[in-house]
Structures are given as structure tokens and as C-alpha cells.
Amino acid sequence: MPRSFLVKKHFNASKKPNYSELDTHTESGVIYADLCTHMRKPCDQPTHKMEESFSVSLKRVVIISPYLYEGYPVPVIPQPEILSSGAYSPITVWTTAAPFHAPLPTGLSPLSGYPASLGRVSPPPPSDTSSKDHSGSESPISDEEERLQSKLSDPHAIEAEKFQCNLCSKTYSTFSGLGKHKQLHCDAQSRKSFSCKYCDKEYVSLGALKMHIRTHTLPCVCKICGKAFSRPWLLQGHIRTHTGEKPFSCSHCSRAFADRSNLRAHLQTHSDVKKYQCKNCSKTFSRMSLLHKHEESGCCAAH
DNA sequence: CTGGGGATGGGGCCC
DNA sequence: CGGGCCCCATCCCCA
Numbered sequence: 017m018p019r020s021f022l023v024k025k026h027f028n029a030s031k032k033p034n035y036s037e038l039d040t041h042t043e044s045g046v047i048y049a050d051l052c053t054h055m056r057k058p059c060d061q062p063t064h065k066m067e068e069s070f071s072v073s074l075k076r077v078v079i080i081s082p083y084l085y086e087g088y089p090v091p092v093i094p095q096p097e098i099l100s101s102g103a104y105s106p107i108t109v110w111t112t113a114a115p116f117h118a119p120l121p122t123g124l125s126p127l128s129g130y131p132a133s134l135g136r137v138s139p140p141p142p143s144d145t146s147s148k149d150h151s152g153s154e155s156p157i158s159d160e161e162e163r164l165q166s167k168l169s170d171p172h173a174i175e176a177e178k179f180q181c182n183l184c185s186k187t188y189s190t191f192s193g194l195g196k197h198k199q200l201h202c203d204a205q206s207r208k209s210f211s212c213k214y215c216d217k218e219y220v221s222l223g224a225l226k227m228h229i230r231t232h233t234l235p236c237v238c239k240i241c242g243k244a245f246s247r248p249w250l251l252q253g254h255i256r257t258h259t260g261e262k263p264f265s266c267s268h269c270s271r272a273f274a275d276r277s278n279l280r281a282h283l284q285t286h287s288d289v290k291k292y293q294c295k296n297c298s299k300t301f302s303r304m305s306l307l308h309k310h311e312e313s314g315c316c317a318a319h
Numbered sequence: 320c321t322g323g324g325g326a327t328g329g330g331g332c333c334c
Numbered sequence: 335c336g337g338g339c340c341c342c343a344t345c346c347c348c349a
Contacts, residue, residue, distance in 0.1 A: 223335065224330075231329070249338060250327070257326070271324090277341070278325065285323065305344065306322065313320075 179188040210225040211218045214232040219225040227247075234244035236251040240258050245251045253275055256262070262272035264279040268286040273279040281303060284290060290300030292307040301307040 219330095226336085227330080246328075247337085250329090253327075273324080275326070276339095277327095277343090278323095280341085282324075302322075304342085308344095309321075 179191055179193065210220070210222050212225060212228055212232070214229070217228060219228060230246040234246055236245040236248050237243070238245070238251060238254055238258075240255070243254060245254060256274040262274045264274070264276050265272040266279060266282055266286070268283070271282060273282060284302035287302070290302050292301045292304050293299070294301070294307060294310055299310065301310060
């Protein structure tokens with residue numbers, strides 16, 4: 017399975033946004049306002065769609081932005097400090113998507129009210145800030161100690177232990193005991209993830225999340241046209257479209273390409289055996305997209 | 320309609 | 335941990 021498919025595909029990639037809808041915005045201020053509004057609120061639309069929205073906005077900014085006329089860098093994406101502190105909050109990362117599996121008592125929301133910075137573990141709920149620092153993955157207290165503490169602090173704890181962890185089956189006499197156990201152990205270990213604030217994607221490492229966030233912030237800006245990219249090498253490839261540099265040459269013909277992937281696709285045209293074959297008619301194609309077109313055109317309609 | 324080039328996005332891997 | 339690179343995928347456009 018292609019690696020990039022592990023996270024993508026929450027949307028219909030075949031559809032592009034209707035650019036004409038944006039034509040009503042003719043002033044850069046309007047565009048910036050739209051962009052800022054979009055960035056301020058948690059994104060509830062597919063990532064790709066949003067990126068395209070940025071791209072469209074950017075293209076329009078490039079044309080009309082006074083920053084370009086003055087020779088200044090284009091402020092493609094508003095930075096947090098530009099936005100009002102009340103409206104913008106930094107990317108929230110938490111290591112457990114939902115620290116409790118069991119329903120929480122009213123008002124006990126371990127995450128609400130705790131905007132965490134990147135890579136930080138969300139602090140425990142107020143009721144859990146007693147004596148020990150529990151921020152690490154390793155707890156200084158054992159499960160048995162937890163249970164004992166729970167019993168000692170709860171006058172009814174002597175009764176039958178009726179709160180059971182649905183992950184490890186340990187039982188606790190109090191809800192708080194179970195909750196503490198789950199937050200410190202089971203949930204933290206089984207559900208550790210880093211979530212993007214701008215979209216619904218989750219990653220198992222902070223590095224992966226940071227890289228993904230670049231696709232939202234687009235920090236690499238072309239000095240020539242102002243177009244923004246998520247990574248430096250993407251910008252490099254783009255700059256080649258300005259310079260005409262084509263460092264990747266075909267060994268079979270005289271063609272050269274600015275992008276290695278495009279050279280690879282081109283090399284397929286020299287190959288007698290095409291890489292992508294239709295399962296129905298065995299016809300082969302040099303590209304996956306061509307095979308898909310072929311399938312959509314009706315060859316595989318009988319299946 | 321098909322094939323191919325150009326441009327770009329994005330996750331994973333390696334250093 | 336971050337940057338660079340690899341690889342794959344996709345879309346647009348044109349012949």
C-alpha cells in the first residue's frame with residue numbers, strides 16, 4: 017500500500033474548488049480576512065480543500081498585494097502574533113484523544129480549558145493535581161498504590177470494587193480511581209496520538225505532526241511569485257519552473273525534466289511493459305491515472 | 320478519448 | 335529533531 021495513503025483520502029480528490037466563486041473578492045483585504053477567519057477557527061473541511069483555498073487566495077494575493085509592489089515578502093499565512101490573541105489559539109496537541117472511555121462526571125473534562133502547546137502532555141484535571149507530577153508516561157506510583165489511595169480517600173471504597181477498566185480489566189472501587197488509572201496508564205499507552213488542530217488528522221509522533229502542520233502554515237514562500245509551499249524542496253521544485261532548470265535527463269531520449277517523478281513517469285513511455293495493467297482486459301498503462309481513466313471509461317463496467 | 324508532460328502535495332525514510 | 339530526499343499520487347493541460 018502506498019505510504020501516503022495511510023492518512024489521506026478523507027475526501028473526493030477528483031473535485032476541484034470552483035474558483036469562480038471567489039471572483040467576488042476583488043480586494044486583498046477581503047482575501048486576507050477570509051484567510052484569517054479560516055485560520056482562526058478549527059478546520060472542519062477536508063485538508064486538501066482547505067489547501068486549495070489557500071492556494072487560490074494566494075494566487076489572488078500575488079496579483080494584487082501591495083506587499084509585492086513594495087518588494088516585501090508576501091504574508092501568505094497570517095502568523096499567530098498578527099491575529100488577535102483571543103481569536104487565535106496555538107495548535108493543540110494532546111497525547112490522548114479522550115482520556116476517559118467511561119462517561120465523565122458533569123464538569124469533569126480533562127481536556128477542556130487546557131490549551132496545550134506543541135508536544136506537551138495535557139495537564140491532568142484539577143481534581144488530579146494533588147501531590148505528584150503525573151505528566152510523564154511512567155507513573156511514579158503503581159496501580160496497587162493507586163487502588164490503595166483510592167480506597168483510603170473514599171469512605172465507600174471498602175465496598176465491592178465496581179469500576180472496571182475496559183482495557184486491562186483492573187477494577188476500582190471509585191470512579192476517580194478508575195479515571196486516574198486510565199489516564200495514567202491504559203489510555204496514555206494505547207491511545208497516544210498527536211492531533212492537528214487545523215484538521216482531524218492524528219499522528220503517532222510529534223515530528224510527523226509538525227511536518228503535517230507545515231501543509232497548513234506553508235512557510236516556504238517563492239520570492240519570485242509569492243506562492244507558498246509546505247517544504248523547502250517543494251519550493252525548490254517550483255523555482256525550477258521559473259528558472260527552466262531541468263536536472264533530470266532521460267537516458268533514452270534527449271528530454272529533461274525538472275522533477276524526478278516526472279522523469280520516472282516519462283521513462284514508462286519508453287518501456288514495452290507498462291506498469292499498470294487493467295485486470296479485465298489486460299491492457300497496460302504507463303500511469304495509474306491512465307489506468308483509472310480507462311477503468312472509469314467503461315472497460316470494467318461488467319465487473 | 321487517450322497519452323504524456325508539467326506541477327504539486329504529502330507521508331516515510333535516512334542522515 | 336529537523337532537513338533533505340524518495341516515492342507515490344493527483345490534477346491540469348495540451349497534442
